[in-house]
Amino acid sequence: MQAMVGGGRLPLFDAHCHLQDPRIAHCMPHLLTAAVEAGVRWFAVNGTSEQDWDVVRKMGDTYPTVIPCFGLHPWYVANRSPSWFSTLQSKLEAVPTAAVGEVEVLKKQLQLAQTLQRPVAVHCVNAFGSLQDILQEMGTFPAGIIMHSYSGPAEMVRMLAKYGAYFSFSGFFTSMKVEKAKQVLLQVPLDRILLETDAPDAFPRLDPSNLYWVPEDHASSSKGSGDNSNAEDHAIEGLPNLNVQHNQAGAPIIHLVTIGNV
Numbered sequence: 001m002q003a004m005v006g007g008g009r010l011p012l013f014d015a016h017c018h019l020q021d022p023r024i025a026h027c028m029p030h031l032l033t034a035a036v037e038a039g040v041r042w043f044a045v046n047g048t049s050e051q052d053w054d055v056v057r058k059m060g061d062t063y064p065t066v067i068p069c070f071g072l073h074p075w076y077v078a079n080r081s082p083s084w085f086s087t088l089q090s091k092l093e094a095v096p097t098a099a100v101g102e103v104e105v106l107k108k109q110l111q112l113a114q115t116l117q118r119p120v121a122v123h124c125v126n127a128f129g130s131l132q133d134i135l136q137e138m139g140t141f142p143a144g145i146i147m148h149s150y151s152g153p154a155e156m157v158r159m160l161a162k163y164g165a166y167f168s169f170s171g172f173f174t175s176m177k178v179e180k181a182k183q184v185l186l187q188v189p190l191d192r193i194l195l196e197t198d199a200p201d202a203f204p205r206l207d208p209s210n211l212y213w214v215p216e217d218h219a220s221s222s223k224g225s226g227d228n229s230n231a232e233d234h235a236i237e238g239l240p241n242l243n244v245q246h247n248q249a250g251a252p253i254i255h256l257v258t259i260g261n262v
């Protein structure tokens with residue numbers, strides 16, 4: 001089922017994916033078309049190494065729905081060339097709409113994102129202490145930090161949000177214990193929730209038509225980060241038991257979405 005708001009389809013944003021992956025090159029245009037038809041309006045396509053940055057850039061040039069992101073993924077740090085950083089910088093400068101990602105928890109790429117005022121997608125697994133130290137030293141990221149496939153502790157959420165973090169949830173979140181997952185969601189401001197497929201490595205295997213609204217869970221409501229204090233609840237047309245909040249700009253805030261067919 002597709003979420004409907006005010007008689008129209010709720011636009012979805014895949015906040016983190018790797019559609020440039022050679023494993024899906026043969027069917028990528030078809031996947032993109034199918035996802036757009038299912039309601040996904042934008043895709044943040046994250047580069048992983050110097051080898052795929054040009055492919056990502058070309059995708060951004062070809063498809064207006066693709067937001068290119070350039071970054072050195074932690075798995076590929078060992079294979080970087082001596083000139084990787086200047087190459088990364090020039091790719092970002094050449095595409096003003098590009099974001100930084102996917103990056104490890106190290107200062108260099110975070111600093112580049114902060115200097116260029118671009119959003120940065122961070123791959124953080126068991127490095128939250130280091131990330132906290134770096135953020136304390138560097139200060140806020142006004143363009144935003146995307147905590148890719150967030151699975152960290154609930155206690156870190158408010159601290160990370162203070163520095164500009166958004167929390168992107170993938171199918172992997174469904175493997176977290178329910179009570180722990182609820183505690184995490186309770187801490188996340190409503191206007192800082194993102195959804196991602198992490199395609200093609202998504203878990204579980206899903207397609208955008210598997211995203212659906214669930215009835216509001218009052219126990220899982222949070223108050224937002226402070227700038228949506230005027231938000232009002234509105235029933236979604238045709239779905240009287242569901243509620244969607246709007247921010248001050250009138251845009252719907254994704255309140256609670258889950259992934260079906262798990």
Ligand SMILES: [Zn+2]
Pocket residue numbers: 016017018046102148198
């Ligand atoms: Zn990724």
